Amino acid sequence: MNVSIELEARDDVPAWLAYGTPVFTVVGALALAAVALVALSVNPIAAYGTMFVETLTDPFGLRQTATRTVPLVLTGLAVYLPLRAGLWNVGAEGQLYMGAVAGTWIGLNVSLPMAALIPLALLGAGVAGGIWAGIPGYLRAKWGVNEIITTLLLTFVATQIASYLVRGPMQGGMGNFPGSALLPVAAQYPTLPVLEVHAGFLVGLLAVAATAVLVARTRVGFEVTVVGSNPLAAAQAGMSTTRVYLFVFLVGGAFAGLAGFNEIAGVQERLRPEFSSGYGFTAIPIALLGRNGAVRVLLAAAFFALLFVGGSKLEVAYGVPAALTDVIQALVILCLITAEFFKRYSVALELDRGDEPASVEGEPGGAA
């Protein structure tokens, strides 16, 4: 007689589990990350108080969170859209850099009034980001080259190119320090009234709305979803996976490119090497949390923006490295996929009486 663990696929998910998953995911991640805080002799409860309560009860903290949400939601959409089609864009960070380079270049070299210059710079940033993601998209669509590896590797290429440019051809205005000249006022976002965040916030919201409409209401959005859920059926229905793959990468990359210029025009004011705090990588957990809709991507982006802002608060207050945010991000998703297992299967310990006919079922430790 053997004891074995039986997994049974659930037909439907009990309500407590469906609603409990997000709670378990966040609480579990924070509990695990508390170990890292304790390791540096920081009281986790006090630290999380600083991170979340102080940030959310302070108007400045809220504004910072809103500002940080912008690049996160845009790069989040850059991952979300390919994910709808079943593809991985893990290189939004590189697309963001290419967008920042192109947008900054336009902002510095074209003289137009603000109402024309910012849209032009955004267009340039979107095209640059779109091309940067379009390369892996094309390679995937045409030859089936693994897009995870290519998008990621092109990120390293993009950051090196940006780094070369701000030390060479685009260097300006800061002595010998790496960095471009300051953007002219006409290329910098004005601050929105009342909200007091830069106007790039609207670009983020528009992108969410556009993506939501695209996915839910348009033919191409429908094709993206079908290709993502069942490429074979899509092909039989006469849909071109090649076109869909290219489309999601071009549009996704364009969103990441917008994020790059937004960050320069709204926050940084000049292009610097390594100006992004890894937004394009945080975009991956954001898209995973929000994979059921663009509005959820926005919510996830706001949550991670809060983590970023709280993380820097923590760094100032307790000297805790801001990389704690990266740790929490990864743990959130690791907890999420753990929780999803329990949504899919019910687990029971069973005594196997060996009454099955001669078969390999019921080997000791079969389910490891």
Add this chain to the structure above:
Amino acid sequence: MAGFAAGLLDAAVRASTVFVFAALGEIISERGGVLNLGVEGMMLVGALSGFATTVVTGNYWLGFLVGMAAGAALALIHAFLCITLKSSQVISGVMLTLLGTGLTTYFGGAWVDRSIDGFPQMTLPVVGEYLVELPVIGEAVFRSTAPDFIALALVPVVWWFLFRTNVGLEIISVGEDPETADTMGVDVFKIRYLCVLLGGAFAGAAGAHLSLSFSQLWATGMVAGRGWIAVALVIFAQWRPERALVGAYLFGLLDALQLRSQSIDLALDAGAPLAGVVNPALDFLMHPTIMATYPYLATILVLVVTVARFDDSRLGAPSALLEPYSRETD
């Protein structure tokens, strides 16, 4: 020129070791049917923990072992999520890279300015004394550090392990067709755990080699995409250890070229035809920052050529890669 070639070869061999370790580990893991995209994170964790151990104890061998164990520990999470919980291998792997990057940045700050006496240069024991005299390759291959020799020795060992031992054949059968392997009495779950843990230990070794022998320092994010290059290398190698060695040398050479770009002068004479076009172009292409992109671009190029040349069936990917295995219980 012979001196330059020998020097370049020496640097290339040294730079290739990290790819050899990481790619061999990834081959074992993928042969068992589990893609590990956490290599980059496991290498970082191996590099930092190995370095810290060596700073504290002064024993680089202990550091190397701790690095391997740390890589395996992170891989255990991957194994649990992908094998037991049947989660997406892609999500788990990418998140473990993020976790490894975050953890090592978080804990690594304190170790950035520390110095160690890492693995020393030595000649290969027993036969090295004579082989070092060989022209061009002698110094490059036979005067190195212990991890360089170990990596080189592991290539035939892993080949033999995968293709000539019972466990190796079980691994391959599990990666190709887990249902049949299970019917034949192979414990699919146990074999997959073994593969993922070995892969993690190899990635940890790659990282520990980087901090203890190659650079002899710890720097935040020092793996710099080498883990991802190793993942691509496995496809280039078509899941075969001996071909991974070739690929590792190729990328080692690119790494080495970049470090030595300053000493290469290809510029045309100012009066030569086309000098006005060629020289600025060379200046750009030979700029160290631009040259730093070559390993990544070369990886993509090599991937495209490999994948475009073979259709899926002849590329040699394990058939059950990415597929979680469930026993049908009814």
